[in-house]
Amino acid sequence: MDSSRVYGSLKTSRTPEYKPVSLSFLPSELVTVHSSLLVSKMDSSRVYGNVKTFSTPSSLSSGACRCPHWHQLALKLSCAGLILLFLSLIGLSVLVRFLVQKPPIAKYSVASQENRTEPTGGSAMLKCPRDWHSYREKCLFISQTSGPWSEGLTDCSVKEATLLFIEDEEELKFIRDFLKSKEREFFIGLHYVSAEKMWKWINGSTLNPDLLQVTGKAKEDSCAVISKTEVFSDTCSADNRWICQKKLKHD
Known part of the structure; x- marks a missing residue:
């Protein structure tokens, strides 16, 4: 009869809900050991639950850090566009410099021709x-x-x-x-x-x-x-x- 009660109480502790069992018939030493076992088991289940709960966000965060493929492609295209723009600016600056320097040369050439014919067609030499x-x-x-x-x-x-x-x-x-x-x-x-x-x-x-x-x-x-x-x-x-x-x- 005593053993069946103890077995019943142990079997009951495996279920999610704990029902109070009267252990008044047991010596005080056994009651203390049994209570410790119950508390230890409950604490371990809580710790496991907490660990499992905290481990879930890490897997989500790792997935969130992965950049989509189109985003990487857009970044590469942007870099290429900036390089082309830089090269275009260099070419434009060279062209502008060439055009700015050219008019004085043409002006000097016209002035030379005028001097050769001014006022009577004399030679510039x-x-x-x-x-x-x-x-x-x-x-x-x-x-x-x-x-x-x-x-x-x-x-x-x-x-x-x-x-x-x-x-x-x-x-x-x-x-x-x-x-x-x-x-x-x-x-x-x-x-x-x-x-x-x-x-x-x-x-x-x-x-x-x-x-x-x-x-x-x-x-x-x-x-x-x-x-x-x-x-x-x-x-x-x-x-x-x-x-x-x-x-x-x-x-």
């Missing part, structure tokens, strides 16, 4: 003295004083030049255009040789009638004068200004 005007490989000087043809010849000689010698129609046109703003006539290096009955340049060459025609009566002591419209005969002792010429000099 050659330079005329101050107050002289360049045309091709010539320097032309327009006098501000007047006098006879011989005085003009002397003045040009002092300047290491000669009176103007017109070589072709293009030069003749240029001289006339250049004199459009001047309401005066100018001696040139052309005079009439009565003994030969022809017009000659001061270098000894004969005037080509196809180049220009000297209007007016030619006689001894006749010298050619040019204006903005024509070349005509005047007395060498007349009071006119003159045009000198000399070769361009290298800088």
Whole structure:
């Protein structure tokens, strides 16, 4: 009878609910041991439950830290985009720098061409003295004083030049255009040789009638004068200004 009661009490302790069992019939030592066993078992079940409860979040957190595949792909694409943007900015800066430096070069080129033709088509490699005007490989000087043809010849000689010698129609046109703003006539290096009955340049060459025609009566002591419209005969002792010429000099 006693053993069946003890067995019943032990069997009852395995169930989730504990029913009070009277142990008054047992000695106090056995009651104490039995109570300790029950408490120990209950504590172990509580500890196990707690451990199991706390272990669950760790498995969830490990799964939560895993990044999805599309997120990794987007990150890679973003990095590639930043690299391409950086390279594009470098290329753009180089292009802008090239374009900024190019206009001054073009401007200098235009200025050089203007200098070569200003005002009379002179070469940029050659330079005329101050107050002289360049045309091709010539320097032309327009006098501000007047006098006879011989005085003009002397003045040009002092300047290491000669009176103007017109070589072709293009030069003749240029001289006339250049004199459009001047309401005066100018001696040139052309005079009439009565003994030969022809017009000659001061270098000894004969005037080509196809180049220009000297209007007016030619006689001894006749010298050619040019204006903005024509070349005509005047007395060498007349009071006119003159045009000198000399070769361009290298800088």
